[in-house]
Amino acid sequence: MAVQTSQKGPTGMTQKLVVIGNGMAGARTVEEILAxxxxxxxxxxGDEPYGNYNRIMLSNLLAGVETEEGxxxxxxxxxxxxxxxxxAGVKVERIDSEARTVHDSNGVATPYDKLIIATGSYSWTPPMKNVHNPKRGYHQGVFAFRTLDDTRGMIRYARDHERAVVIGGGLLGLEAARGLQNHVSHVTLLHAxxxxxxxxxxxxxxxxxxASVEGKxxxxxxxxxxxxxILGxxxxxxVKLADxxxxxxxxxxxxxxxxxxxxxxxxSGLPVERGIVVDDQMRVEGQRDIYSVxxxxQHRGSLYGLVAPLWDQAKVLADHITGTTGVAYTGSKLSTKLKVAGIDVAxxxxxxxxxxxxxxxxxNEPKKGIYKQLIIRDDVLVGATLVGxxxxxxxxxxxxxxxTALPEERAELIFDIGGPAGEVAPAEMADDAQVCNCNGVxxxxxxxxxxxxxKTVSGVMDKTRAGKGCGTCKPLVQRIVEWANGGAAEEDPAASWYVPGVPxxxxxLMAAIRKYELKSVSSVFDKLVPGGQHDAKSKMGLASLLKMMWADQxxxxxDARxxxxxxxxxxxxxxxxxVVPQMKGGVxxxxxxxxxxxxxxxxQVPMVKLTGGQRIDLLGIPKEKLPAIWADLDMPSGYAYAKSFRTVKTCVGSDFCRFGVGDSTALGIAIEERFQGLEGPGKMKLAVTGCPRNCAExxxxxxxxVAIDGGRWEIYVGGAAGxxxxxxxxxxxxGSAEEVIxxxxxFLxxxxxxxxxxxxxxxxxPRIGIDRIREIVxxxxxxxxxxxDAAVEEAVQSYKDPWKERAVPATPGQFRTSLPLTVLPQVPVRS
Amino acid sequence: MKTLALTALGPITDIPPGEGRTYAVDGEMIAVFHLRDGSLRAVSAVCPHKGGPLADGQIDNKVVVCPLHLYAWDLATGCSQSGQPSINVYPVREDEGRILLGE
Structure with a gap:
C-alpha cells in the first residue's frame, strides 16, 4: 500500500500515519500533508461509509439546490x-498510546508512527422527554442535522409530511428550517x-x-x-414548550x-477538557506523535466550529509533521460571512x-432588513455585525x-462612498474579464x-502591470489576488515603504536622511539599504523627497531624475x-x-493643443530641439511633466463676469507665481473660481x-477629477487673498x-482626515x-526656471537624441 | 551576446554616471549605460514593447527601466523582468577613458 506516499522514518522505514476521522478536518489535513x-x-x-464530503453543503442538499455528488x-x-x-464505516474504539496502535470495531489493531485525531463533533440533543425511542434511537420523525445519512433520512421522511419544527435558532437551525421549506408546507423554528x-x-x-426570516x-x-x-x-x-x-x-x-x-x-487516557487539548503544533498535550485537528x-482554551480556523490548523499540522520547524498555530480570529437561510449575515x-x-x-434600515454594527477600539475594528x-x-x-487603520470617515466602512456601486466578486468574473483597463490585464x-x-498584491502588480496605470482598479486587483490565494494575499512588507528599494x-526614512545628512540619492542607497544596492524604480521618489527636504542644499x-x-x-x-510654457492662471x-x-x-510642431489646465501644449518636439524652442519662446516652463505644482486654473472672476464675487484671476496668478515648480510626492493641480458656479472646477x-459673497474665500483640499x-x-x-496664499x-x-x-x-x-489637517494647518x-511656512518659503526661494538650462546643458549630451526615429510608432501630423 | 566589430564610441565622460546615451553602430542603434559602479553596459536602444528609447530610461547597477511604460530589463543578460521579449546585449568596456564597444 501507499507507494506514492511513503515517508522514511528515522530508521529509513516508511512512517505509518493513521487518521481517525474522515470529515473535513481529517481529509483536509491529509491533503495538506500530500501537498x-x-x-x-x-x-x-471514518464513521460514515463514504468518501469525504462538504458538511457545510448539507443545507444546500436539503434545500434541493445541490446534489449528493456535488x-x-x-x-x-x-x-x-x-x-x-x-x-469507511469502521469505528475506532480505543487508542493505545503506549503500544502505538488503534483498535477498531472489527477487532483489528492498526499500528501507527503518527496519529491524527479528527473526530469532529456530534449533534447535541437537549434534554427532552420522549425524544428517544428505546428500540431505534430517536423517536420516529425526529432527526438530527449533522450527517449525510441524517439529511437523507430527513428528506425521505419530510416528503410525506406537512409541518416541521426545527429546534435551535443558530446557524444550523436556520439552514435546516430554510431547507425543510423545500419539503413541507409549514416550518416553525424554536429557539431557547x-x-x-x-x-x-x-x-x-x-x-x-x-424579521427577515419571518417576513421574507x-x-x-x-x-x-x-x-x-416530544408528543406522539x-x-x-x-412538541411541548416549557410554558x-x-x-x-x-x-x-x-x-x-x-x-x-x-x-x-x-x-484512552488522553487529555480532554471541553475538547482534546493540543499545543501550538496541534500535538495532543504530552504526546509526541499524536495530533488533533x-x-x-481544544487550542489555548478555544474550540472552533468554523472551517477557516480548521484550514489554518491543518496547514500548521502538515508543516510540522513533514518536518518544517518553527511553525505554530496561535489561534484564529473568528469571522463569518454567509447567507443564513438566504439572508446575508456577517x-x-x-x-x-x-x-x-x-x-x-x-x-439600521428595518424596511430593507439591513442592520450594521461596528465596534472600534483605539482606531481598530474589534467587532462587526452585518445583516441583510x-x-x-x-x-x-x-x-x-x-x-489595519480605519478611515476617518467611519461611514466608508459600512457604505461604498464615491466608488463604483457594488463590489464585483472575483468568483463571479469571467477569466477573460478585463480588470486593468489601462494595461489590458x-x-x-x-x-x-x-x-x-x-502571493502579494504588489508582486502581482509588478508582474502583470495590472493597477499600474491610473490605479483605479487596484482594489479589484487586490480582491482577485486574495481570492486566487484562497482568501488572503500575503502581506508585502514593502507596501509601507516610501519607495520599493529602501526598507x-x-x-x-526622513529621520534617517536628516540624521546622516544624506543629500544625494546615491548616498541614501549606500547608507540606508542593506548591501547598498541601488534601485532604479526608487530614484525618482527619493529625488523628490531630498529636494523637498534640502531645497538648495x-x-x-x-540620473536620479x-x-x-x-x-x-x-x-x-x-x-x-x-512643451507647455507657463501661462499663469490661464491668462x-x-x-x-x-x-x-x-x-x-x-x-513644424506636429500638434498644438489647449490643455485642461488652460495652457497651450506643443506636442511632438524632438529632444534635441528643446533648447532652441525654449529660447525662441522665451517663456518659463509650465512644469506640465513633473510631480510638482502644475497650474492654477481660473475663471474670469470679477473683472468681466456678471456673477463673479471675487477676483479669482488675480489670485490664481498670484498663487501660481508663488508656488511655480514646487516639487511634491504627486502632482498638485489648483484652481481659483470667482463664485460658487465653479467654472474653474x-x-x-x-x-x-472659491470666492463667496462678502469678500470671502473658501479653500477646498483633496479634490480630484481624474x-x-x-x-x-x-x-x-x-477673508483675504493673502490668507489664501x-x-x-x-497645506502644500x-x-x-x-x-x-x-x-x-x-x-x-481622507487618510489623515480633514479635521486633523484643519487642526494642523x-x-x-x-x-x-x-x-x-518657513519650509515652503525656502522652497519658493530656490525656484529656478529649468528651461534656462538651454544656454548651458546640465550634463553632456543632455539633449542628445536617444532614438533611431525610424522604427517607432509615428504620431500622425495634424494639419 | 551579439557580435560587433570593436568600435571606439568616444570618451566615457560623454555619459554622465547613472545615465545612458544612444549610439548608431554598424546600422544598429545601441544604448550604452554608464553605471554608478563605474562599469559600462550596452543593449539594443529600442524597447521591444512599444519602441521606447531605453537610453532615456532610469537605471541602477542591474536593470534599465523603459521610460514609456516602466518595463524593466536586466542590463547584463537582456532578460525582461516583466515577461517581455529579451533585448540584445553587447560587449562594452572602458579603455583609458574611451568607450569600446564590440570585440
Missing part, C-alpha cells in the same frame, strides 16, 4: 489514487434563547434577522422557546448545537461593546483580521501570476516631448500667442479656492512632508505652522 510531499503510508478511519470533496477513487487505506444566532449577533441584529421566508420563529417534550406515541404529533404551549408538527429536526467527539479519546481540538469579533470608550457605529447586506463584509473582515492573467507563485516608511544627481525632469518636457509615445497676451504661433510654424482640485473623482473637503473660509503654502508643505510617494491629495486628505494645534 508537502509528505511521505507517509496513510490509513484513515457535495463530495474526495470520492473513493481519490483515496486509491493517493494510496490511502480508507476504513432571546434572539436568533445569539453567539454571533447582538439582540438588535438577531431581531432584524428574525415565511418561517415562523418562536424565541425563548424551551422544548421540553408512535409518530410525532407535536405549556403545544406546537403541532409531524417532523422534528434538532439543530441545537454540536459537541466535540472526545469520549473514546478520553477513555478540527472541531474536536459577524466578527465582539457582538457588543465591552468598555465605555469603545466606539459603536450602528446603521454583506457588500462591505470582505473589507471589514480584512480590517478586523489585520487590525485580465482576471485570468492575475490568477496566472498568483498560481505561478506571486523604510516615509517618517523613518540638495545634491542633484541627474526621470527623463521628463532631466529635459523638462513630458515624454510621448514616440520618444518626442511636449495670456497677443504677443505671447504670436511667439507661440511662430515657434510652432518654425519647428475648484471643487475637484488638489487645492481649490481617474478618481472626489469633491474636495472644505478646509476653511478666509498663506494657507495654500502651509504639509502634504509634501507627509504624503507617500505618488499619493495624490485625494488619498492623502488652520488652527496650528501642533505648533508647526511657522515651520511649515
Amino acid at each position: 508537502r510531499n509528505g511521505d507517509f503510508s496513510v490509513t484513515m478511519f 457535495i463530495f470533496l474526495n470520492d473513493l477513487a481519490w483515496y486509491q489514487e493517493n494510496g490511502i487505506t480508507l476504513n 434563547m432571546g434572539h436568533l444566532m445569539e453567539r454571533q449577533l447582538d439582540e438588535k441584529a438577531g431581531q432584524m434577522l428574525q 421566508l415565511g418561517i415562523e420563529v418562536i424565541t425563548n422557546a424551551m422544548t421540553t417534550e 406515541k408512535d409518530r410525532v404529533t407535536g 405549556g404551549r403545544v406546537i403541532e408538527c409531524d417532523v422534528v429536526v434538532i439543530a441545537a448545537g454540536i459537541r466535540p467527539n472526545t469520549e473514546m479519546v478520553a477513555n 478540527g472541531e474536536c481540538a 459577524s466578527m469579533g465582539l457582538i457588543a461593546p465591552e468598555r465605555d470608550e469603545d466606539e459603536v457605529i450602528v446603521y 447586506d454583506n457588500s462591505k463584509a470582505a473589507s471589514l473582515i480584512q480590517a478586523f483580521d489585520r487590525g 485580465s482576471k485570468g492573467a492575475i490568477c496566472g501570476a498568483v498560481s505561478a507563485g506571486c 523604510m516608511p516615509k517618517p523613518e 540638495y545634491v542633484d544627481e541627474r 526621470f527623463i521628463n525632469d532631466r529635459v523638462h518636457g513630458n515624454i510621448q509615445k514616440d520618444g518626442t516631448f511636449s 495670456t497676451t497677443p504677443s505671447e500667442l504670436k511667439r507661440i504661433a511662430e515657434v510652432a510654424e518654425k519647428y 475648484a471643487y475637484v482640485k488638489d487645492l481649490g479656492v 481617474a478618481h473623482i472626489r469633491k474636495g473637503d472644505l478646509l476653511t473660509t478666509v 498663506r494657507l495654500t503654502g502651509r 508643505q504639509y502634504y509634501r512632508e507627509n504624503a507617500n510617494w505618488l499619493e495624490r491629495t485625494y488619498s492623502f486628505v 488652520v488652527d496650528d494645534s501642533d505648533g508647526i505652522a511657522a515651520a511649515l
Whole structure:
C-alpha cells in the first residue's frame, strides 16, 4: 500500500500515519500533508461509509439546490489514487498510546508512527422527554442535522409530511428550517434563547434577522422557546414548550448545537477538557506523535466550529509533521460571512461593546432588513455585525483580521462612498474579464501570476502591470489576488515603504536622511539599504523627497531624475516631448500667442493643443530641439511633466463676469507665481473660481479656492477629477487673498512632508482626515505652522526656471537624441 | 551576446554616471549605460514593447527601466523582468577613458 506516499522514518522505514476521522478536518489535513510531499503510508478511519464530503453543503442538499455528488470533496477513487487505506464505516474504539496502535470495531489493531485525531463533533440533543425511542434511537420523525445519512433520512421522511419544527435558532437551525421549506408546507423554528444566532449577533441584529426570516421566508420563529417534550406515541404529533404551549408538527429536526467527539479519546487516557487539548503544533498535550485537528481540538482554551480556523490548523499540522520547524498555530480570529437561510449575515469579533470608550457605529434600515454594527477600539475594528447586506463584509473582515487603520470617515466602512456601486466578486468574473483597463490585464492573467507563485498584491502588480496605470482598479486587483490565494494575499512588507528599494516608511526614512545628512540619492542607497544596492524604480521618489527636504542644499544627481525632469518636457509615445510654457492662471497676451504661433510654424510642431489646465501644449518636439524652442519662446516652463505644482486654473472672476464675487484671476496668478515648480510626492493641480458656479472646477482640485459673497474665500483640499473623482473637503473660509496664499503654502508643505510617494491629495486628505489637517494647518494645534511656512518659503526661494538650462546643458549630451526615429510608432501630423 | 566589430564610441565622460546615451553602430542603434559602479553596459536602444528609447530610461547597477511604460530589463543578460521579449546585449568596456564597444 501507499507507494506514492511513503515517508522514511528515522530508521529509513516508511512512517505509518493513521487518521481517525474522515470529515473535513481529517481529509483536509491529509491533503495538506500530500501537498508537502509528505511521505507517509496513510490509513484513515471514518464513521460514515463514504468518501469525504462538504458538511457545510448539507443545507444546500436539503434545500434541493445541490446534489449528493456535488457535495463530495474526495470520492473513493481519490483515496486509491493517493494510496490511502480508507476504513469507511469502521469505528475506532480505543487508542493505545503506549503500544502505538488503534483498535477498531472489527477487532483489528492498526499500528501507527503518527496519529491524527479528527473526530469532529456530534449533534447535541437537549434534554427532552420522549425524544428517544428505546428500540431505534430517536423517536420516529425526529432527526438530527449533522450527517449525510441524517439529511437523507430527513428528506425521505419530510416528503410525506406537512409541518416541521426545527429546534435551535443558530446557524444550523436556520439552514435546516430554510431547507425543510423545500419539503413541507409549514416550518416553525424554536429557539431557547432571546434572539436568533445569539453567539454571533447582538439582540438588535438577531431581531432584524428574525424579521427577515419571518417576513421574507415565511418561517415562523418562536424565541425563548424551551422544548421540553416530544408528543406522539408512535409518530410525532407535536412538541411541548416549557410554558405549556403545544406546537403541532409531524417532523422534528434538532439543530441545537454540536459537541466535540472526545469520549473514546478520553477513555484512552488522553487529555480532554471541553475538547482534546493540543499545543501550538496541534500535538495532543504530552504526546509526541499524536495530533488533533478540527472541531474536536481544544487550542489555548478555544474550540472552533468554523472551517477557516480548521484550514489554518491543518496547514500548521502538515508543516510540522513533514518536518518544517518553527511553525505554530496561535489561534484564529473568528469571522463569518454567509447567507443564513438566504439572508446575508456577517459577524466578527465582539457582538457588543465591552468598555465605555469603545466606539459603536450602528446603521439600521428595518424596511430593507439591513442592520450594521461596528465596534472600534483605539482606531481598530474589534467587532462587526452585518445583516441583510454583506457588500462591505470582505473589507471589514480584512480590517478586523489585520487590525489595519480605519478611515476617518467611519461611514466608508459600512457604505461604498464615491466608488463604483457594488463590489464585483472575483468568483463571479469571467477569466477573460478585463480588470486593468489601462494595461489590458485580465482576471485570468492575475490568477496566472498568483498560481505561478506571486502571493502579494504588489508582486502581482509588478508582474502583470495590472493597477499600474491610473490605479483605479487596484482594489479589484487586490480582491482577485486574495481570492486566487484562497482568501488572503500575503502581506508585502514593502507596501509601507516610501519607495520599493529602501526598507523604510516615509517618517523613518526622513529621520534617517536628516540624521546622516544624506543629500544625494546615491548616498541614501549606500547608507540606508542593506548591501547598498541601488534601485532604479526608487530614484525618482527619493529625488523628490531630498529636494523637498534640502531645497538648495540638495545634491542633484541627474540620473536620479526621470527623463521628463532631466529635459523638462513630458515624454510621448514616440520618444518626442511636449512643451507647455507657463501661462499663469490661464491668462495670456497677443504677443505671447504670436511667439507661440511662430515657434510652432518654425519647428513644424506636429500638434498644438489647449490643455485642461488652460495652457497651450506643443506636442511632438524632438529632444534635441528643446533648447532652441525654449529660447525662441522665451517663456518659463509650465512644469506640465513633473510631480510638482502644475497650474492654477481660473475663471474670469470679477473683472468681466456678471456673477463673479471675487477676483479669482488675480489670485490664481498670484498663487501660481508663488508656488511655480514646487516639487511634491504627486502632482498638485489648483484652481481659483470667482463664485460658487465653479467654472474653474475648484471643487475637484488638489487645492481649490472659491470666492463667496462678502469678500470671502473658501479653500477646498483633496479634490480630484481624474481617474478618481472626489469633491474636495472644505478646509476653511478666509477673508483675504493673502490668507489664501498663506494657507495654500502651509497645506502644500504639509502634504509634501507627509504624503507617500505618488499619493495624490485625494488619498492623502481622507487618510489623515480633514479635521486633523484643519487642526494642523488652520488652527496650528501642533505648533508647526511657522515651520511649515518657513519650509515652503525656502522652497519658493530656490525656484529656478529649468528651461534656462538651454544656454548651458546640465550634463553632456543632455539633449542628445536617444532614438533611431525610424522604427517607432509615428504620431500622425495634424494639419 | 551579439557580435560587433570593436568600435571606439568616444570618451566615457560623454555619459554622465547613472545615465545612458544612444549610439548608431554598424546600422544598429545601441544604448550604452554608464553605471554608478563605474562599469559600462550596452543593449539594443529600442524597447521591444512599444519602441521606447531605453537610453532615456532610469537605471541602477542591474536593470534599465523603459521610460514609456516602466518595463524593466536586466542590463547584463537582456532578460525582461516583466515577461517581455529579451533585448540584445553587447560587449562594452572602458579603455583609458574611451568607450569600446564590440570585440
